[in-house]
Amino acid sequence: MRPEPAYEPDDELASRVAGHDTAAFETLMRRHNQRLFRVARAILRDDSEAEDVLQDAYLDAYRHIGEFRRDAQLLTWLTRIVVNHALMRLRKEKRHARVVSLHAGGDGEPGYAEVADDSVEPPSQAALRAEVRAVLERRIDDLPLAFRAVLVMRDVEEMSVQETADALGIPSATVRTRLFRARALLREALAKDLDLVTPNVFGFAGERCDRIVAGVLSRLHSESFDPE
Numbered sequence: 001m002r003p004e005p006a007y008e009p010d011d012e013l014a015s016r017v018a019g020h021d022t023a024a025f026e027t028l029m030r031r032h033n034q035r036l037f038r039v040a041r042a043i044l045r046d047d048s049e050a051e052d053v054l055q056d057a058y059l060d061a062y063r064h065i066g067e068f069r070r071d072a073q074l075l076t077w078l079t080r081i082v083v084n085h086a087l088m089r090l091r092k093e094k095r096h097a098r099v100v101s102l103h104a105g106g107d108g109e110p111g112y113a114e115v116a117d118d119s120v121e122p123p124s125q126a127a128l129r130a131e132v133r134a135v136l137e138r139r140i141d142d143l144p145l146a147f148r149a150v151l152v153m154r155d156v157e158e159m160s161v162q163e164t165a166d167a168l169g170i171p172s173a174t175v176r177t178r179l180f181r182a183r184a185l186l187r188e189a190l191a192k193d194l195d196l197v198t199p200n201v202f203g204f205a206g207e208r209c210d211r212i213v214a215g216v217l218s219r220l221h222s223e224s225f226d227p228e
Contacts, residue, residue: 010074018066022220025062026213032075033209035157036082038202039167042152043086045141050086051212057085058216072166079167083149090145137202139186147182154179156202 008027016024036057040050061081068077140148153164154175165172 011070014065014068014074017062018068022217025058025220026217028074028078029058029213029216030209032078033212035075035159036078037208037212038152038157039079039149040082040086041202042140042149042156043083043145044089045148047208049089051208051215053085053089054082054212055215055219057082058212059219060085062216062220073163076163076166079163080169083167136186143182143185147178147185150175150178151182151186152202155183 008024010028010031013024013028017028033054037050037054040053040057041047044050044053057078061078068074140151143151149168150164153159153167154161159167161172161175164175168175
């Protein structure tokens, strides 16, 4: 049996990537694809756009990884890049009449969104779980952006309060407040099903992981990289 390759910490991989090691970069992408996709998806509410933004963010990270300072975790640094790219996409495409800043607080705190009370007919247990998960995903999409991003980071990706605060550039207290409000909205509609389906929303299939990695590597190979 072939031995498993030794685990290489993110910081060591980052140093290799700074030397234009695409194999190390592929390892990083595959390691963090699920979390970063879910963060982008939480902001954009669209699978295809989240994939596009994630590829753009990866390319940005590749070009600037030499600027990464080790006073923060690499994953936090990558998450910030993804958040910034996703918000820029929202503003560029003007998908919303008003884009709520993730940094809003006080009077700028986003208001509550009404969540439609869709009825679900009782099919078999397996089909019911799939349907409830789909409803949960739709209702997460209905949340205001600031609440939606915090909910996905904390409940779906199980990021800590501090990780979420660092990634979004907001105080820890704001993270806790937004999470409380987001959960309250969802509980109105989902109640007993919330805890059952939350860990499985926005599933990250191997095919999507491969597609994102292949797209980034293809773009890296097709462009002449000019170190800044």
